[in-house]
Amino acid sequence: MKFRRVILGAVLLGLLAACTDSVDTPPPPPQFPKWQPKQPRPADRDAKAVDASLAALDFCELIDLAAYGRRKGGDTRPVTREPKVKYGRKMCTLFRDGYEALLYVQDVDPAHAALRNDGAVVDLGGVKAYQVESRREGAVSGCAITVPVSFQRAVQFELGLQSRSKDCGLLRDFATAGAAKLPRDLVYPPDAQDSARVGACANWVSTSKGETCDPAVEAQVPAGAEVILAAGAADPNVECAVFRDAVKKTFGPEFEPIATPGSCYFVEPRHRVQIEAGVTANGGAPGDWHADPNGTFKDHRQHSFSGNPGVTLRTKDESGLLMYVSPFGNLGSRGHVRLLISSEQERGVDEWPRSRALPAVDVAKAHAVMELVMATHFRVAR
Known part of the structure; x- marks a missing residue:
């Protein structure tokens, strides 16, 4: 009799334990295979070819003095274009009177590729570019236009700190003239694929x-x-x-x-x-x-x-x-x-x-x- 009670108690404990487990232990969450993108990614341009084209480029030639002449108004002070290599990348600055920086043109590094996601798409006479207008306290404070030459590289035109006008229309004139001087195999048409995003x-x-x-x-x-x-x-x-x-x-x-x-x-x-x-x-x-x-x-x-x-x-x-x-x-x-x-x-x-x-x-x-x-x-x- 005592033996049967022991057996019965063990069975009841087992049942209670099973019930406790079923109440306290939730069922495992469902598992699904992780979805991955399936569409093919577009191929970027050959990096060495892009590097060679940019290395051969005279960035000061991209600053069109005729465009400056149309925009200078009555200011007769002389301007100069000064080339420079900064952090291993070419750039050129348009100075007035030797010290007023009016315009920058530079080879921007891969970190700037994200600007394409922030910039508004603009057409520079058949050349694709991205424009960002800066506004501070409600007033326009600057403008930059980026011309992609590969998925990761670009030529950027930007108004200088001493430019009296911060108008993107002004910069658009310079960028359009400069883009026309870039090799055709470097630039992208307005509707072309210029990034890895599909x-x-x-x-x-x-x-x-x-x-x-x-x-x-x-x-x-x-x-x-x-x-x-x-x-x-x-x-x-x-x-x-x-x-x-x-x-x-x-x-x-x-x-x-x-x-x-x-x-x-x-x-x-x-x-x-x-x-x-x-x-x-x-x-x-x-x-x-x-x-x-x-x-x-x-x-x-x-x-x-x-x-x-x-x-x-x-x-x-x-x-x-x-x-x-x-x-x-x-x-x-x-x-x-x-x-x-x-x-x-x-x-x-x-x-x-x-x-x-x-x-x-x-x-x-x-x-x-x-x-x-x-x-x-x-x-x-x-």
């Missing part, structure tokens, strides 16, 4: 060279919340497909989808606003974001989107809005539908101080997108 990836606000980005391709959105979130976790093209129509209808066709590992982005050429969208079984539950244990965000609110519970948060500088929604009717359930929208620095404008607050109209549009997405793909009877 298609709409050129409009992605990111320091990436484009190796982790593909323009999104059409994908089928399956039926059922669990299946959609699993498909989105495995392929960002599915995430883009879930949001594509809603973003196009609400924000406009200029926002194009791109696929990156783990996220879909909708990007536009002017860089004023960028949207990240996702539907994934990976990542935390919406309630985790609402809890925000580190106090990273502000304005934590709960909302309902087509009957689905969700949360919204804002970045402390008010430049970004984050939205996380549960398609399972529970903010604590793992997996989410998300929309992150942020205001960005407009392409071609370097402004300080800059208002970073996301406009109220874009906040309203973001809510409309999420409402439409949830109504289209996740309105189910519970």
